[in-house]
Structure formats: C-alpha cells, structure tokens
Amino acid sequence: MINLLSSNWHAFISGFGWTLLSSVLALFFSLIxxxxxxxxxxxxxxxxxxxxxxxxxxxxxxxxxxxxxxxYLVIPLYVVKINGFTAGTIGLTxxxxxxxxxxxxxxxxxxxxxxxxxxxxxxxxFWQAMRYxxxxxxxxYVIPPLGNQFVNLVKNSxxxxxxxxxxxxxxxxxxxxQTFETVNTYIIVGLFYLVITLPISYYMQHLERxxx
Amino acid sequence: MKxxxxxxxxxxxxxxxxxxxxxxxxPLSSQNILENDKQSKTITWGVKADTKLLGLIDVKDGKxxxxxIDLATALTKKMLGKDxxxxxxxxxxxxxxxxxxxxxIDAIIATMTITPERxxxxxxxxxxxxxxxxxxxxxxxxxxxxxxxxxxTIIGVVGSNSVENVKKFAPKAQVLQLPDYAQxxxxxxxxxxxxxxxxxxxxxxxxxxxxxxxxxxxAFTTEPYGIGINKGQDDFRKAVNKALKEVQQDGTxxxxxxxxxxxxxxxxxxxxxxx
Numbered sequence: 360m361i362n363l364l365s366s367n368w369h370a371f372i373s374g375f376g377w378t379l380l381s382s383v384l385a386l387f388f389s390l391i392x393x394x395x396x397x398x399x400x401x402x403x404x405x406x407x408x409x410x411x412x413x414x415x416x417x418x419x420x421x422x423x424x425x426x427x428x429x430x431y432l433v434i435p436l437y438v439v440k441i442n443g444f445t446a447g448t449i450g451l452t453x454x455x456x457x458x459x460x461x462x463x464x465x466x467x468x469x470x471x472x473x474x475x476x477x478x479x480x481x482x483x484x485f486w487q488a489m490r491y492x493x494x495x496x497x498x499x500y501v502i503p504p505l506g507n508q509f510v511n512l513v514k515n516s517x518x519x520x521x522x523x524x525x526x527x528x529x530x531x532x533x534x535x536x537q538t539f540e541t542v543n544t545y546i547i548v549g550l551f552y553l554v555i556t557l558p559i560s561y562y563m564q565h566l567e568r569x570x571x
Numbered sequence: 572m573k574x575x576x577x578x579x580x581x582x583x584x585x586x587x588x589x590x591x592x593x594x595x596x597x598p599l600s601s602q603n604i605l606e607n608d609k610q611s612k613t614i615t616w617g618v619k620a621d622t623k624l625l626g627l628i629d630v631k632d633g634k635x636x637x638x639x640i641d642l643a644t645a646l647t648k649k650m651l652g653k654d655x656x657x658x659x660x661x662x663x664x665x666x667x668x669x670x671x672x673x674x675x676i677d678a679i680i681a682t683m684t685i686t687p688e689r690x691x692x693x694x695x696x697x698x699x700x701x702x703x704x705x706x707x708x709x710x711x712x713x714x715x716x717x718x719x720x721x722x723x724t725i726i727g728v729v730g731s732n733s734v735e736n737v738k739k740f741a742p743k744a745q746v747l748q749l750p751d752y753a754q755x756x757x758x759x760x761x762x763x764x765x766x767x768x769x770x771x772x773x774x775x776x777x778x779x780x781x782x783x784x785x786x787x788x789x790a791f792t793t794e795p796y797g798i799g800i801n802k803g804q805d806d807f808r809k810a811v812n813k814a815l816k817e818v819q820q821d822g823t824x825x826x827x828x829x830x831x832x833x834x835x836x837x838x839x840x841x842x843x844x845x846x
Contacts (some may be wrong), residue, residue, distance in 0.1 A: 435761045443747065443763065521754075523726075523747035523763070532729050533748055 360543045367534050374530030375551050377444060381526060382513045382555060385451040389512065392452065393459025398489060400464045411460070418457035423518050426450040431522040447519035447526070455512045462504045466497035499570050506563030510556050527551050604677050605650075605807040612655045616643045617662035617676035617799075623776030624831050625682055628661065635659045638831040639680045642699060645823050649814035668693060671799055678811065679799030682772070694804070695797030696811045701843055703790025704733050705771035707759065707778060714766050716788040720744040726755045726764035733769050736792050756781070770794055775838040786837030819845045 364371065399411030418426065427450030435441055441449075470493050478488035498505075520528035531548035535541045608614050618635055619626035626637040640659065647657040660676050667679045671693060684702070685695045706725075708714050714723065721743040727734035729748045737744060747764055749755040756777055759767045767774065771790050778785055798815075800808045818824045825844050832840040 431763070432757050432761045435763065440762060521750060523749060523758075529748070536729055537735070 360547065363534075363538065363540055363543050364547055367530075367538075370530045370534060371527070371547065371551065374525060374527040375554070377519070377524065378513070378516050378526040378528075378551075379555060381444065381448045381451065381516050381519060381524070384448050385455060385512055385516065386509055388452045389455040389459055392456040394463050394494075396456065396460035397463035397467060400460065401467050403485065415457045415460045415464075418453050419461065421454075423450060423454045423515055424521060426454055427518050427522055443522035443524040444519065444526075447516070447522050447524040451512060451516055451518065454515070455508060458508050458511075459505065462501050462508060463497060465504075466499075466501035467493055469500050470496045502563060502567050502570065506560065506567075509559050509563070513555050513559065514552065603806055604801070604804050605810055608677060608807075609651060612651055613658050614643075614647045614651065614655070615658045615660060615675070615677045616647075617667050617670055617679040617681055618643065618659050619663075619681040620661040622682055622773060623779060624835070625772060625776070626680075627776075635661075638700075638827055639682070641827050641830070642818070642824070643680050645818050645827070646811060646814045649817050650810050667799065671801055677800075677807070681799075682770070682796055683799055684794045685797040689799070692802075694800045694802050694808055696800060696808060697815055698795035698797050699815055700772070700796040702770040702772050702794040702796055704736055704768060704792040704794065705774055705790045706787045707756075707767040707774040707784055708765065708787045709759075710783050710785055712765065712787065714787060717741055717768075717791050720766060723766070724764040726758050726767045728752060728755055728769065733792075737768055740791055752777070759784070771838060772832075775832065775835045778836050778838070786835070789839075790842070 396411045396414050399407050400415065402408060402411075427447050430441065430446035430449050431443060434446070474492055474496070475488055478492040479485070483491070516526060517528035519526035520532055523529065527548050531544050535544040538544065618639055619637075620628040620635065622637070624637055626635060626639045628634070629636050643659070644657045647655050660670065662670055662676070662679065662681050664681075667676075667681050667683065668689075670676050671679050678696075679693075680699070682702070683689070685698060689695070706714065706717060706720075714720060717737065717740040720737065720741040722745075723741075724745045724747060725737055725741070726747050726749060727737065729750060734746050734748055737746065747758065749758055752769070752773070755767055758764060760781075766787070767777075771786060774786050798811055800811065828840050828844055832838055832843070
C-alpha cells in the first residue's frame with residue numbers, strides 16, 4: 360500500500376487538493392445561500408416564502424448527480440462553457456444549500472416567538488430583529504446539524520468524479536483501473552477523505568461545547 | 572433457535588443443489604462440442620445485444636442484428652451444412668467468459684479482443700475482425716489525427732486501455748475519463764472535450780446514430796477480435812478456423828463488411844476487407 364501511495368503520490372495529492380478546494384468553495388457559498396433561503400422561508404411576505412419553499416423542496420429532492428450532470432452537460436450546450444470541476448462545485452453548492460436552508464430554518468423556528476415580538480416592540484424592524492436577536496441564537500442551536508451537513512458536503516464532493524472534476528475519487532478510479540489494486544486504492548482514498556472530515560467533526564464538537 | 576433453523580435449511584438446500592448439479596451428464600471438458608453440435612445441427616453463440624453494427628437487439632422485432640450475428644450464421648452453415656441453425660444468447664463483457672465455461676454457449680463472438688490474459692483461461696479462433704483505436708469528432712473539428720490532440724482535451728472511459736494508448740501518441744493531451752460510453756458521448760456533444768476515443772467499430776456505431784459526428788483519422792492501434800472457445804475443444808476450434816477461411820475466400824466475409832460498414836462516415840471499410 361505504501362508503494363501504491365508513493366508511486367501515485369502526485370495523483371493523490373492533486374486529487375486531494377481539488378476535493379479540498381471544491382469543498383471549501385461549496386461550504387462557503389452554500390452557507391450563505393442556505394441562510395438566505397432559510398430567512399426567505401420565514402419572512403412575512405407570502406411570495407418570498409413561496410420562492411424559498413420551492414427552492415428548498417426542489418433541490419433537496421433531486422439527486423445531487425442529476426443537478427451536477429445538468430450543469431456539466433446542459434449548461435455548456437446553451438449558456439456558457441463550464442468544466443467538470445465548476446459544474447460539480449456549483450451542483451454541490453446548490454444541493455447542500457437546500458439542506459442548510461432547512462437546518463437554519465429549523466433553528467430560526469426554535470427561537471421563541473416572544474424574542475421576535477419583544478424586539479419588534481422595542482421599535483426594531485423585522486430585519487434588524489432577525490440580524491441582532493433571532494439569527495445569533497438560531498445558529499447556536501443548529502451547530503450540530505450544520506456540522507453534519509459540512510461532513511456530508513465533503514463526502515458528496517466525490518460527485519466530481521462523474522464529471523471528470525479531477526478530485527480524489529476521480530484519481531482513485533483512474534489509479535484502481537490502471538494498477539488493478541482496487542482495494543488498496545480505495546482505502547487510501549478513504550483515508551484522504553478522513554483527513555478533511557475528521558477535523559471538521561472535531562471543530563464542530565468544540566464549537567458546540569464552547570457555545571452551547 | 573429460529574436462526575439456527577434457517578441456517579440448517581440453507582445448508583441442506585445448498586447440499587441438495589450440489590448433488591443435483593453433479594447428477595448431470597458428462598463433465599464439459601470430456602465432451603466434444605463439435606460432435607454434439609453436429610448431432611443437434613445447432614451452434615449456440617454468445618453475442619452482444621448493445622453494440623450497434625456488431626451485435627444489437629432490434630427493439631422492434633426482438634431479433635439480433637449486426638456483423639457478428641451474420642458472420643456467426645455464415646460460419647454455422649459452413650461448419651454444419653446448409654440446414655444448420657445458429658442460436659444466439661445475449662452476453663455482456665462480464666458474463667461472456669463464465670457463460671462459455673459453464674457450457675451455456677459454445678462460442679463467444681462479442682467484440683472480444685485477443686489478449687494474453689484471456690488466453691490463459693480460454694482459447695481463441697483466428698482473428699475475425701481487426702478493430703483499432705480511433706477518434707470520434709465533430710464534423711468541423713480541427714483534429715485530423717491523434718497527434719493533433721496535444722494541448723486538447725480527449726474523452727475516454729474509465730478502465731479502458733484506450734486512455735493510456737492516447738497518452739503515447741499525444742503526451743500533452745488532457746484526458747477526461749467518464750463512467751461509460753453514453754456519458755462520454757454526451758460530454759463530447761456538450762463540448763467538454765475535442766474528441767472521444769475507443770475501438771473504431773464502436774465509434775462507428777455512435778457515428779451512425781449521431782449525425783454531425785464522424786470517425787477521424789486512421790486507427791492507431793490494432794485490436795484483433797477473436798471467437799472465444801473453451802480450452803480442450805480443438806476440433807471445434809479447427810472447424811471454426813476452417814469455416815472462417817472459407818467465408819473469407821468465397822467473398823461472404825467482404826460482402827458482410829460492405830453490408831454493415833459500407834457507408835459509415837469516416838470509417839474506411841476497405842481497411843478491414845479480407846482476401
């Protein structure tokens with residue numbers, strides 16, 4: 360296994376790099392987009408609520424691979440040329456943001472309605488109350504489920520392999536099919552994923568202890 | 572207790588199955604397939620059902636159609652006489668060798684390249700078709716031959732040696748490996764790569780179905796397809812080789828080549844004609 364690792368070191372490391380980059384980008388954007396849609400789902404305006412709801416329900420209930428394939432195969436045909444890495448990362452962002460929106464919405468709903476009412480009675484607007492009173496408490500509640508979403512996101516980034524996004528899984532498939540050392544290759548790939556996911560898990564646990 | 576009962580039931584049924592299967596006729600290795608086939612006037616061939624031009628089941632009438640099907644029929648008639656029948660069993664790349672080994676089929680004629688690894692487990696007839704690796708490109712592509720692919724993107728399928736071959740001819744080409752041919756073709760269509768590479772006959776089938784795309788350049792490797800036959804069936808193998816020679820000499824072979832590959836864009840059927 361050491362041999363396999365050292366002779367394919369370059370491929371593994373570059374795959375690891377692309378996986379890490381894709382995960383970081385998707386994590387950042389899905390957190391922002393997800394939170395936005397979570398708020399949309401609880402605003403007083405009915406139209407905005409419907410928009411938020413449709414977004415979440417549509418993208419939460421389509422397989423990630425289908426969303427990614429859409430961006431990889433259909434968008435380049437009609438809109439703009441994007442490569443496998445970009446298509447995969449966009450797919451990952453949209454898919455994860457739907458789940459994050461649901462998670463954050465649950466957090467907002469679990470903040471007592473009295474908090475919002477009290478803030479509004481002090482003359483705050485809806486958005487001010489959201490920003491300063493409700494959201495800070497909501498995020499504290501949802502740290503554990505958010506951690507789950509982040510770990511899932513990293514693992515789901517293996518979808519890049521299906522659109523030639525050069526990630527860990529892609530390199531793993533290529534190495535396994537060339538060396539015929541299928542088991543060892545995928546063990547190494549799994550270990551590389553742990554290198555990303557374990558720190559996330561531990562950091563989330565740490566945050567949970569510190570804030571809750 | 573309940574789990575123990577299930578376990579016992581499974582073990583007994585397994586034993587029963589083993590004894591039953593042992594009750595069959597003589598083991599395959601001591602049978603002469605050629606003699607059996609002469610008596611029944613039938614040869615059972617394992618063929619592909621999903622490869623256009625070579626072996627494809629027509630969904631309209633459920634019949635197998637393709638070059639390999641016609642060739643197998645012609646060989647059967649040469650070997651066993653005009654009234655003999657060719658029977659077809661659909662196989663895949665994974666199932667074809669096991670089906671041959673357990674006697675479900677007499678021979679495999681299913682786009683199988685003769686390789687040293689396969690020769691360890693089965694025998695092959697002489698090659699009946701010389702496939703070669705080639706490129707599928709858009710009609711107006713600037714790629715004329717494999718060397719043009721340096722600094723361009725080429726699409727292949729994971730696990731095929733065609734991807735490795737391309738690197739030998741165009742070391743600077745960027746290679747995208749996709750899970751299967753359907754997806755690779757779609758990726759080519761949406762402009763993710765400049766060319767798609769695999770055996771030319773498989774590409775030829777894609778070109779027929781997809782106007783606007785054509786085979787480009789000469790084949791840059793050779794992939795001789797052979798008929799797979801069980802080890803120890805030398806009589807059968809010799810009869811196949813003899814029949815193969817005969818269909819080539821009397822022109823049947825070339826007629827079939829023209830019938831199936833005569834007007835495939837970019838595929839020069841003259842390259843595969845035989846005297």
